[in-house]
Amino acid sequence: MNHIEKIDILITGGTLLTLSDGMDMIDDAAVGISGGTIRFACTRAEAPASNPVETIDAAGCAVMPGLVNTHTHLPMTCFRGLADDLPLMEWLHDHMFPAEAKHLNREMIYRGALLGVAEMIRSGTTTCCDSYFYESHVAQAAVDAGVRIVAGRGFIDFTPPDAAELGKKAAAAEKFITKWNPLYPMVTPSLFCHSPYTCATETLQLVKRIAGEAGVPFMMHLSETKEEGEIVRSRYGLKPVRYLDAIGVLGGKTAMVHCNWLDEDEMDLLASSGTGVCHCPESSMKLAAGIAPIPKLLDRGVPVGLGTDGCASNNDLDMLLELDTMAKLHKVSTMNPTVMDAAAALQIATTGGARVLGLQRLIGSVEPGKCADLIVLDMKKAHLTPLYHLYSQIVYACRGSDVRDAIIDGKVVMRNRRLLTLDVQKVMDDVREIADRVRRKD
Numbered sequence: 001m002n003h004i005e006k007i008d009i010l011i012t013g014g015t016l017l018t019l020s021d022g023m024d025m026i027d028d029a030a031v032g033i034s035g036g037t038i039r040f041a042c043t044r045a046e047a048p049a050s051n052p053v054e055t056i057d058a059a060g061c062a063v064m065p066g067l068v069n070t071h072t073h074l075p076m077t078c079f080r081g082l083a084d085d086l087p088l089m090e091w092l093h094d095h096m097f098p099a100e101a102k103h104l105n106r107e108m109i110y111r112g113a114l115l116g117v118a119e120m121i122r123s124g125t126t127t128c129c130d131s132y133f134y135e136s137h138v139a140q141a142a143v144d145a146g147v148r149i150v151a152g153r154g155f156i157d158f159t160p161p162d163a164a165e166l167g168k169k170a171a172a173a174e175k176f177i178t179k180w181n182p183l184y185p186m187v188t189p190s191l192f193c194h195s196p197y198t199c200a201t202e203t204l205q206l207v208k209r210i211a212g213e214a215g216v217p218f219m220m221h222l223s224e225t226k227e228e229g230e231i232v233r234s235r236y237g238l239k240p241v242r243y244l245d246a247i248g249v250l251g252g253k254t255a256m257v258h259c260n261w262l263d264e265d266e267m268d269l270l271a272s273s274g275t276g277v278c279h280c281p282e283s284s285m286k287l288a289a290g291i292a293p294i295p296k297l298l299d300r301g302v303p304v305g306l307g308t309d310g311c312a313s314n315n316d317l318d319m320l321l322e323l324d325t326m327a328k329l330h331k332v333s334t335m336n337p338t339v340m341d342a343a344a345a346l347q348i349a350t351t352g353g354a355r356v357l358g359l360q361r362l363i364g365s366v367e368p369g370k371c372a373d374l375i376v377l378d379m380k381k382a383h384l385t386p387l388y389h390l391y392s393q394i395v396y397a398c399r400g401s402d403v404r405d406a407i408i409d410g411k412v413v414m415r416n417r418r419l420l421t422l423d424v425q426k427v428m429d430d431v432r433e434i435a436d437r438v439r440r441k442d
């Protein structure tokens with residue numbers, strides 16, 4: 001008798017984009033999942049005989065790895081659209097920091113994060129990297145919704161940055177890492193410093209040292225605006241990346257967010273130190289902060305992932321829209337339509353992001369042995385007809401609402417656009433209540 005594979009989920013039919021090194025594309029595919037792991041990914045004809053608990057018919061659909069959002073601040077969904085059309089420093093200092101000072105509490109963080117993860121799942125993201133205050137409550141929201149998360153405990157000294165309470169900071173960092181490592185396989189703890197202009201040198205060195213010793217990612221906003229570079233230069237006499245190199249916070253499991261203002265020497269330094277970059281094009285476009293030189297960074301072998309940033313500066317968490325923007329932005333900014341094709345853009349949003357987060361062995365592509373984080377996109381729609389090139393269709397025509405099913409860690413978290421882990425109506429009502437308080441300023 002032939003061996004029958006016991007599997008939990010079989011996704012059958014449709015075209016599979018594996019995003020593997022060979023960028024294999026498989027028509028009439030079959031993906032078998034059990035115990036949270038991909039067991040096989042091949043044509044239906046080649047698939048082993050199996051007896052799945054659940055079958056997902058993907059005929060007429062695209063099946064691909066879930067998107068990896070490498071940078072966001074999920075609770076900022078509560079501030080979506082609160083202050084738009086402003087320069088970064090005015091937006092940050094006159095609106096965001098005061099709103100956060102007044103309204104941040106554990107309840108707001110958890111509820112805002114739940115809304116964020118609901119939006120992310122519904123638009124195809126299966127792993128996110130978040131950084132904020134009270135980050136344990138963000139991590140808990142991700143666990144409750146079934147999303148994979150790199151959760152960054154945030155540090156900021158405000159201005160002028162001082163090195164106060166280093167002992168307290170060290171204790172908080174260590175406590176956070178111990179709490180989430182390694183009991184929660186869906187949560188990777190990390191440490192996040194707001195920026196080199198809002199954190200003292202001693203704070204950056206301390207937080208980076210603790211992250212390095214624990215083997216967890218260290219992240220920071222960097223060179224978002226031109227003005228920021230001038231602040232760092234006047235304070236420390238060095239351009240930002242040289243400064244960070246001099247104080248020893250580059251390399252290891254480290255990624256810098258934005259990097260809109262880098263010269264050639266700084267790009268070389270990021271590459272030689274093995275530092276990754278989280279690219280958030282829409283947020284930087286909206287704040288008119290700048291354009292990261294992503295094609296040049298990729299040429300140097302710098303790991304690059306895509307991110308939406310928080311909802312207050314984007315104003316959504318839709319990675320498919322972000323992908324479209326990214327691919328077009330780099331064409332027009334270099335006046336070269338071939339500088340980033342659709343397949344390259346999709347690699348940044350999947351395998352690139354996985355590499356930036358240090359999770360490349362687990363996620364980012366659909367291959368046997370990897371975690372079962374997949375999405376199914378319904379291509380049978382007017383705005384997706386006809387279909388000549390799948391990569392192009394996904395990057396330039398798909399939007400988040402085309403994601404039909406989402407599977408994370410081998411569990412179906414969305415089926416036919418219905419979230420199975422959250423009551424979305426209640427999540428929205430809770431955030432509307434918080435917004436009423438923000439509006440009343442009480």
Ligand SMILES: [Zn+2]
Pocket residue numbers: 071072073221257309310
């Ligand atoms: Zn950010």
